[in-house]
Amino acid sequence: MTALAQLFQPFTIRNCRIKNRIFSTGHDTTMPTKGVPNEPLIAYHKARAEGGAGLIIMQVAGVHETARYTSHLIMATSDDCVPGYRAVVDACKPYGTRIFGQLFHPGREIMESQDGTAPVAYAPSAVPNERFHVMPRPLSKRMIKEIVDGYASAAERLQRGGLDGVEIVASHGYLPAQFLNERTNQRTDEYGGSFENRLRFTREVALAIRAKVGPDMVIGLRISGDDKDYNGLQERESLAAIETLDDVMDYFNVIAGSSASFGGAVHIAPPMAFANGYVAPFAATVKAKVKAAVLVAGRINQPQDAEKILASGSADLIGMTRAMICDPDMPKKAEAGKLDDIRACIGCNQACIGHFHAGYPISCIQHPETGRELTYGTRKPIARPKKILIAGGGPGGMKAAAVASERGHEVILCEAGERLGGQALIAQMLPSRAEFGGIITNLTREVQLGGAEIRTRTKVTRAFVEAERPDAVIIATGARPRSALSAGVEGVESGHVVSAWDVIRDQVNIGSSVVIADWRCDWIGMGLAEKLARAGCRVRLCVDGYMAGQRIHQYVRDHWVGELHKLNVEIVPYARLYGVDGDTAYFQHATSNEPIIFDAVDTVVASLGHERQSELEDELASWDGDIRIIGDCLTPRTAEEAVLEGLKATAEI
Structure with a gap:
């Protein structure tokens, strides 16, 4: 207990006492149906409450009909959501866990159709995003008022559902951030232009919520310090907004990244390539400037790392979402001093946010009971x-x-x-x-x-x-x-063809010019390309698909593609290995069947899949x-x- 003295101290935000400093950030689970919390979602949150989480911030709830960015979010636009929220609270309350909920409008960040046709997205101005290629329609002042009122009404419904607080989602380039960002807000009325005008929407939302829910409910703001996007918010802009809103917010939940770009979106759920706790320095800057509580997340997967951030005074609560997806009992184990028993998240993103992006309930490759609590949450006794x-x-x-x-x-x-x-x-x-x-x-x-x-x-x-x-x-x-020979590649005996496994294990000589035949389109080909490029080789990564990393989660892939670009790796899509002849490698274009020929090749590395034993x-x-x-x-x-x-x-x- 001494080693984690800060982590298990209670903390109070407004009038809400939280039993420890561990919280689960709001994250989409793909579980809700018909726009309301359901039995799988209740069981999911109950498992984390039972495991010792101090605070659970539930996933986004749409505040207006135009907020439907996926087909499976909670909608807080009618009273239909209230019983479901009450059921979540009732399931978690016996364990002393507090429940907040996120209030959400994506603006232009619409990622999914409701019926196969492209929806109309609304934003401060007609500025498109890069990732989803959405051209939004500018919001009228009438609709702005509707949405502000929608935030307040949604907050009141969450309050009737028994929640202790609400969180306005201004992070990751969503609607409040689009108003704040002068590069996405080109309005000339009272909601655009000056810094005060661009912040007006978020302030009006916060004041409308407070007027609706009264003095006791917690109101917080989630905001990205740095959008990690050439066209996004930078730390100085976010920090100015945070300082200005300190008088109306009970807490600030800081993170990084933006949904609007490929490079920014990686930070929504940063993969293992990112350092643990890398957002904490920005949280420390915020903490030094505001009276409100400061919450932080971003690759904090071990209680020891969380303790260090708390001990340094950088934040008041620590978001450990994927840590509790991987091990719902992590807080309980940490408090008992059973650190070696914790199943630590490895940041692979495959079954958590990877499932979400594929339209399936989130889970964990190490702990498939997650998301399947109703089926596998309790071990069956044996006769x-x-x-x-x-x-x-x-x-x-x-x-x-x-x-x-x-x-x-x-x-x-x-x-x-x-x-x-x-x-x-x-x-x-x-x-x-x-x-x-x-x-x-x-x-x-x-x-x-x-x-x-x-x-x-x-x-x-x-x-x-x-x-x-x-x-x-x-x-x-x-x-x-699966060997090149068994895959039917011609001329294998005449060229230097080696398996991916042998290269990874450093069991073969490579030379200086390498072609990777990547049938799998996964982490193996990309990892080999990085390994060999860093060793000084000229690397051509030929993928039998439409992109490198096609079969792995997009955040892992997109970050890796950027690293390979910096290493001058040449990526050739739609390339199937056909044959080798001495120092020449022959590929076929997967759609035209035309040849793709590489000369002066020292080694062909075959990543052609596997064969069962x-x-x-x-x-x-x-x-x-x-x-x-x-x-x-x-x-x-x-x-x-x-x-x-x-x-x-x-x-x-």
């Missing part, structure tokens, strides 16, 4: 313990072992190699991907806590199974690289026992599917 043998110590096998042993089964986890981890051991070796190795650390700890027996350097065979006599065998033996499955084809096959040996995919299937395979045994 009698069984002996379960798991072949393969990658993420899927480890998750299966952890869940089965936690439920009370006798579990033996066998790994043919020297270490647990599977392909994650390779992933962590690439530039900016070291944190991915955290999945190994976290799942290994879960296996140990469950009490499963771990046997490394142990290959499971039919004879081994028959000797151990388990009740069930879970096959999680993974996959191996099916030997054990074949050996056990006639074995009379319960067999479950999970992960890449079922068919090659990603760690997310392997871990989820490890959960599913053992949740019912």
Whole structure:
């Protein structure tokens, strides 16, 4: 407790006492249906309240019909939302967790159609955005008044739903920020021009809310310090707005980034390439200038990092959203001093915001119970313990072992190699991907806590199974690289063609001119390109798709593309590997079938996907026992599917 003395001190904002300094920032979950909080969302927030969160700020609620930026946000434009909010509060209240809600209008930042046709977006001025290519319609003064009144009415509905506070979303280039930014606000009336006029909209919103909800409810503002966008707000502008609004706000929740551009949007959920707590210096600047409380987020995934920020006086509360998506019990474990038991977020973005952008409820590749609380939130009791043998110590096998042993089964986890981890051991070796190795650390700890027996350097065979006599065998033996030869690439013997895995492990000579054949269009090709470019090679990344990183989350991809551009990596889309001949590599354009030819190539690096390792499955084809096959040996995919299937395979045994 001494090491985290600040983190578990209570804090009061206005009249709202928060039991600790850990909060969950407002984030879209893709769970609500029909515009209201529902049972999955209630269960989701309850899990985080039960896990010890001091404050939960619920996701955005639209304040006007023109605020529908996705088809699955909460709409606070009618009383229909009130019972759902009340249900969330009732579910979280027994754990002492406070609940705020975000009030939202995206302005021009419309990312989704409601019916397949492009909606009309409204903004201060007709200035388009880069990311969604939306040309907005300028707001009339009549509509501005409607929207201001909408914020106030929405706040009153959230108050009737039992929430303790509301947060005006002025971050990430949304409507209040569009008014404030002189590059997006070109109005000549009282809402444009001078700094005071550009801030008028946000001030009117705050005053209208206060008049509607009375003196007790907390009112805060979320704002980006730096939009990280050439056309966005800069720290000096945001700081001036914060200082000016200090008289009407109870707190400022500071973050970075903007939805309007590719480079700015990365900061909405910064991936592992970004430093932990990188927004804290701006929070410290704000803290020195305002009376209101200061909240901060941005890649703060460990309680020790949160404690340092608090101890430095940089902020009053710490946003640890993805940390609690990954481990809802993180606060409770930290308070008990069980730091080694915390399942730390690795910033991969694959199943949290990655699911949101794909239109699915958010989850976590390490903790697939997240978003599935109604199905897997509670471990089912077992009638009698069984002996379960798991072949393969990658993420899927480890998750299966952890869940089965936690439920009370006798579990033996066998790994043919020297270490647990599977392909994650390779992933962590690439530039900016070291944190991915955290999945190994976290799942290994879960296996140990469950009490499963771990046997490394142990290959499971039919004879081994028959000797151990388990009740069930879970096959999680993974996959191996698909070779250029098996992919039908011509002339492999005449050129220097090597596998991606061998390059990552530094097991082959490369030369100075490299072509990467990237069929997967994922992190492997991009990571190889960065690794080899930093080693001084001329790198051409040929992707058999329409863009590099096509199959990974856009924030991870977009940031990585920028890094590769700075390293002078040439990216060639729609390029399928056809053949090699000495120092020449031949590709086909994927749509025209015309040749793409590269000369003076020292090495072709093949990242052509994986092939399942099916030997054990074949050996056990006639074995009379319960067999479950999970992960890449079922068919090659990603760690997310392997871990989820490890959960599913053992949740019912």
